[in-house]
Amino acid sequence: LQQQIDSVNGKPDEYVAQGWQSETAAFSGQLEKAKEFSNHAFDLAERRNLKDVAAQIAVGGAGRDALFGDCKQTKEQTTKALDMSRSPLTMVNAANALATCGDFSQTQTIIAELTRRSPKDTVQNKILLPLVQARIEFQRGNLAQALQLLETTRPFEGYALFQIAYLRGQAYVNQQKGPDAAAEFQKDTEPQRLAANLAFILSRALGAGAQPQS
Amino acid sequence: LNGDTTKARKAYQDFFALWKDADSDIPVLQEAQTEYEKLKMRDWRFQLDKDPALQEGSEIIWAEAYPPTTEELIPEDRPEAVLDAAAVVVV
Numbered sequence: 001l002q003q004q005i006d007s008v009n010g011k012p013d014e015y016v017a018q019g020w021q022s023e024t025a026a027f028s029g030q031l032e033k034a035k036e037f038s039n040h041a042f043d044l045a046e047r048r049n050l051k052d053v054a055a056q057i058a059v060g061g062a063g064r065d066a067l068f069g070d071c072k073q074t075k076e077q078t079t080k081a082l083d084m085s086r087s088p089l090t091m092v093n094a095a096n097a098l099a100t101c102g103d104f105s106q107t108q109t110i111i112a113e114l115t116r117r118s119p120k121d122t123v124q125n126k127i128l129l130p131l132v133q134a135r136i137e138f139q140r141g142n143l144a145q146a147l148q149l150l151e152t153t154r155p156f157e158g159y160a161l162f163q164i165a166y167l168r169g170q171a172y173v174n175q176q177k178g179p180d181a182a183a184e185f186q187k188d189t190e191p192q193r194l195a196a197n198l199a200f201i202l203s204r205a206l207g208a209g210a211q212p213q214s
Numbered sequence: 215l216n217g218d219t220t221k222a223r224k225a226y227q228d229f230f231a232l233w234k235d236a237d238s239d240i241p242v243l244q245e246a247q248t249e250y251e252k253l254k255m256r257d258w259r260f261q262l263d264k265d266p267a268l269q270e271g272s273e274i275i276w277a278e279a280y281p282p283t284t285e286e287l288i289p290e291d292r293p294e295a296v297l298d299a300a301a302v303v304v305v
Contacts (some may be wrong), residue, residue, distance in 0.1 A: 007222070028232065028235055029232075029233035029235070029236025029237060029240055029243060030236060030237060031236075031237050031240060032237055067242075068240055068242065069240070069241040069242065090271060103258060209238060
């Protein structure tokens, strides 16, 4: 990873490397460090006037902060992102983060706007928005309804497997259904392993030294 | 939830190893630490119930390791429990 980071430092897309480091820190539970990296990534993108990119970095940070329980930061980051861009991806991610923090009113406003703007967008309307609605129901404690909403995503869940399986797993945990929850959480391991091995194959092809996942 | 406490303990330990340098004030980490302590207490109680040989002196160790809360000492529906608690301290 360091090799890859060094290779983009000082280049126009340096923000990408800051993003990787932010995700790596978050993966290890180092939230403050993750915030520093993503703030730096945001500044780099903003300085180059890459508004959509900067907004997506901010909203990505908001999603992370929401899952870590920092809802004050989530609110600030989503506001910053939505002030810069109203692209569907930014809005969906903002809605997801806000729903996780219990801001259902703003979440519903975003859902309504996106549905109105793109009524025939399959990915948006069959996967991403049901996922946000399921998150709302989960946060409200309506677990059966959350699970039912996630059923609509099942034919397409390869698109956002991690988020869908994670939320479904959380709902099963709250329903005290241990085996069902475990099955959902373990769903992630196979694609992750494949992705890691693909990264290994690519890094080998590029001459870097990653290790395969067993 | 499945009742497999060995697997559960291993999963918590793996998580703590992965998050050994994590910020200590993260709610999910604090929750996991609390859950892990509860799991250890449950296992300890289970071992005690299974093996009478372990019971000798165990109450003192138990009381030192995990001091009971007021609610545990005097449940609302069983005020006489305060005597049991006193007995633990005396032992």
